[in-house]
Amino acid sequence: KKTVEDVAWQGKRALVRVDFNVPMDDARQITDDTRIRAALPTITYLSDRGARVILMSHLGRPKGEPNPKYSLRPVADHLASLIPDKRVSFCPEAVGEEAQKAVSALADGDILLLENVRFYPGEEKNDPAFARQLADLGDVFVNDAFGSAHRAHASTAGIAQYLPCVAGFLMEREVGIMGKALANPERPFVAIIGGAKVSDKIKVIENLLPKVDALIIGGGMANTFLAVEGHDMAKSLVEEDAKETARRLLDLARTSNRKLLLPVDVVAAKAFAPDAEHTVRLVSELQPDEMALDVGPASVEMFRNEILGAKTVIWNGPMGVFEMPAFAKGTFAIAQAMAEADATTIVGGGDSVAAVEQAGVADKMTHVSTGGGASLEFLEGRTLPGVAVIEDK
Numbered sequence: 001k002k003t004v005e006d007v008a009w010q011g012k013r014a015l016v017r018v019d020f021n022v023p024m025d026d027a028r029q030i031t032d033d034t035r036i037r038a039a040l041p042t043i044t045y046l047s048d049r050g051a052r053v054i055l056m057s058h059l060g061r062p063k064g065e066p067n068p069k070y071s072l073r074p075v076a077d078h079l080a081s082l083i084p085d086k087r088v089s090f091c092p093e094a095v096g097e098e099a100q101k102a103v104s105a106l107a108d109g110d111i112l113l114l115e116n117v118r119f120y121p122g123e124e125k126n127d128p129a130f131a132r133q134l135a136d137l138g139d140v141f142v143n144d145a146f147g148s149a150h151r152a153h154a155s156t157a158g159i160a161q162y163l164p165c166v167a168g169f170l171m172e173r174e175v176g177i178m179g180k181a182l183a184n185p186e187r188p189f190v191a192i193i194g195g196a197k198v199s200d201k202i203k204v205i206e207n208l209l210p211k212v213d214a215l216i217i218g219g220g221m222a223n224t225f226l227a228v229e230g231h232d233m234a235k236s237l238v239e240e241d242a243k244e245t246a247r248r249l250l251d252l253a254r255t256s257n258r259k260l261l262l263p264v265d266v267v268a269a270k271a272f273a274p275d276a277e278h279t280v281r282l283v284s285e286l287q288p289d290e291m292a293l294d295v296g297p298a299s300v301e302m303f304r305n306e307i308l309g310a311k312t313v314i315w316n317g318p319m320g321v322f323e324m325p326a327f328a329k330g331t332f333a334i335a336q337a338m339a340e341a342d343a344t345t346i347v348g349g350g351d352s353v354a355a356v357e358q359a360g361v362a363d364k365m366t367h368v369s370t371g372g373g374a375s376l377e378f379l380e381g382r383t384l385p386g387v388a389v390i391e392d393k
């Protein structure tokens with residue numbers, strides 16, 4: 001695999017796919033710029049070496065047509081404010097004459113952000129003609145968009161047909177750290193999987209079970225496993241149609257001799273509401289009018305011990321309804337245990353990333369992935385199209 005360090009950049013046009021799909025509020029203010037900051041090492045490296053840096057990204061899901069609500073202009077302004085000593089400009093088109101003009105106007109070291117590639121129908125269709133138009137703007141394709149690597153779109157994959165491709169630093173880091181954990185982890189290797197639904201995580205569990213020393217299951221999805229083990233989960237969310245799968249995964253753990261840990265106690269509430277009356281119960285003592293909304297202290301203790309004894313820990317998915325403070329303790333305790341562990345600690349995407357940030361321990365982790373769907377698919381063991389293009393060449 002080639003990286004940005006394998007190219008002599010002076011005067012070259014680096015066409016860089018980044019994932020600037022960042023959350024914004026109604027006033028189009030960026031509410032979390034993690035993904036923009038995560039791309040800075042690649043962007044400044046290229047600029048410092050005299051490349052003309054042309055950035056491509058999507059934002060939201062504008063469905064193939066221009067929509068001011070999804071313009072990347074505020075992102076260009078924010079990027080400029082993060083690197084005040086660089087020249088950063090914005091082009092209101094991603095391809096065509098205006099984009100070509102903007103690229104020609106660049107001096108060595110300048111940075112240009114193109115408008116949202118999803119304003120064009122060819123992007124998500126991975127239309128070769130659109131990929132070609134994008135490719136015409138650069139000399140080398142740099143893929144640094146790990147967060148979009150599970151999409152086989154023109155700017156993430158198709159474009160690789162027309163240009164030499166290399167990985168950016170963020171892409172290299174994401175794939176390197178998570179890839180090593182999956183292929184050759186330092187042991188004990190513990191995975192923690194949570195979230196509301198079993199069905200969202202089946203493939204992740206199937207892929208991880210044979211690799212780990214212990215698998216911890218928490219969150220809403222644990223209810224379905226506990227129900228299969230014979231517990232009456234009362235009013236808790238139990239996925240009837242995922243029970244077969246849960247049974248199969250429990251059997252797989254048993255036959256492959258893998259430790260699979262489920263909660264032994266829960267925070268039981270009378271309603272799914274932030275102010276619901278709640279109490280700690282053993283799973284076996286849940287009352288008929290109660291639902292489990294978080295893992296309890298005994299479960300936390302057990303999970304914590306497992307995490308503290310590990311050398312590699314991967315976490316994906318919260319332990320409870322952590323948006324409600326009454327049911328956030330289990331999730332934050334996992335974040336805390338990972339922060340304390342003397343291990344390679346990886347937080348793979350989505351809600352668990354929000355949880356480590358809220359717990360104030362994100363900087364204590366070895367790696368916090370910028371991918372949501374992408375890290376999930378990576379943990380499922382799938383080949384991501386945006387990663388395949390940098391590995392092929």
Ligand code: 3PG
Binds near residue numbers: 021371374
């Ligand atoms: C993400 O936020 O997970 C990526 O940017 C991909 O966005 P998408 O789900 O709209 O393709």
